[in-house]
Amino acid sequence: MNYGCGSTVNPRDLGQNPTVLYVGVGGGMELLQFSYFNRRPGAVIGVDPVARMLDVCDGNLRQAERENNWFKRDFVELRNGDALQLPLEDESVDVAAQNCLFNIFKKELLEVALGEMHRVLKPHGRLVLSDPTSEDLMPESLRNDDRLRALCLSGAMPLQQYIDFITGIGFGTVEVRARRPYRVLAPEQYDTDSVIFIESVEICAIKDPMPADGPCVFTGKHAIYYGEEAYFDDGNGHTLLHNQPLAVCDKTAKALGNLGRKDIYITGSTWFYDGGGCC
Numbered sequence: 001m002n003y004g005c006g007s008t009v010n011p012r013d014l015g016q017n018p019t020v021l022y023v024g025v026g027g028g029m030e031l032l033q034f035s036y037f038n039r040r041p042g043a044v045i046g047v048d049p050v051a052r053m054l055d056v057c058d059g060n061l062r063q064a065e066r067e068n069n070w071f072k073r074d075f076v077e078l079r080n081g082d083a084l085q086l087p088l089e090d091e092s093v094d095v096a097a098q099n100c101l102f103n104i105f106k107k108e109l110l111e112v113a114l115g116e117m118h119r120v121l122k123p124h125g126r127l128v129l130s131d132p133t134s135e136d137l138m139p140e141s142l143r144n145d146d147r148l149r150a151l152c153l154s155g156a157m158p159l160q161q162y163i164d165f166i167t168g169i170g171f172g173t174v175e176v177r178a179r180r181p182y183r184v185l186a187p188e189q190y191d192t193d194s195v196i197f198i199e200s201v202e203i204c205a206i207k208d209p210m211p212a213d214g215p216c217v218f219t220g221k222h223a224i225y226y227g228e229e230a231y232f233d234d235g236n237g238h239t240l241l242h243n244q245p246l247a248v249c250d251k252t253a254k255a256l257g258n259l260g261r262k263d264i265y266i267t268g269s270t271w272f273y274d275g276g277g278c279c
């Protein structure tokens, strides 16, 4: 019914009646949640290659219509299709989402799947993803176990590598919105010598043009000016008000740190970026 590892539904992305693509429908819970925000026929398009999954999803959406006055089954259109070859036109959706699907893909297929999402998004459109990640070494035997990958366990990769795949496709802005404990793979139950800790992340990748000096990746870092003046202006688009934390992307955090000033404090990553600030 629900086999995601975080949420991809965030009101921040869903103003202005967006057309939403959801790949890997599962039981359909997030399709229903997305349709709450746009409520028009075909506003949410769900794609999945598994006929049985589409049937289950359809049944749940019909039940949702019976039980929710606001919801109409035709708000969601289900399409038989594949993440690797999306049955959608170029630049046709405002928001694209997937939850606990892309981690099953190995490198080449992950690049294809991300490339497809990039293709169908309108300029400045948003790709919202939730997947497991892990900083621990995943043994090859587990990594190549299709069943464990399908269970969203052994395809987990380090978070930075996951972000690199996204920016490598050309998404110019990335927001790491949440990072939470998810699962543990223990030697007693799995073919591993040591405990593997898995987290789940929620990320929004925006189809902004790639800046010449590299992507803007927001991981929750902030800069705080605590000098003698009312504010500090770095002359590069960033104004730090006195003792007011300003969310900055990692690139800007580094550049401000490199100024070597004694009156600017740069925080670490919180992994809970919730908008605002400046790249």
Ligand SMILES: C[S@@+](CC[C@H](N)C(=O)[O-])C[C@H]1O[C@@H](n2cnc3c(N)ncnc32)[C@H](O)[C@@H]1O
Binding pocket: 001, 002, 003, 004, 005, 023, 024, 025, 026, 027, 028, 030, 047, 048, 049, 050, 053, 081, 082, 083, 084, 098, 099, 100, 101, 150, 152
């Ligand atoms: C782990 S479930 C996640 C379901 C849902 N996103 C959720 O959060 O509950 C993976 C889903 O992706 C679908 N799927 C598997 N391979 C796919 C592919 N190549 N393209 C699109 N969907 C796929 C499965 O049928 C299933 O519905």
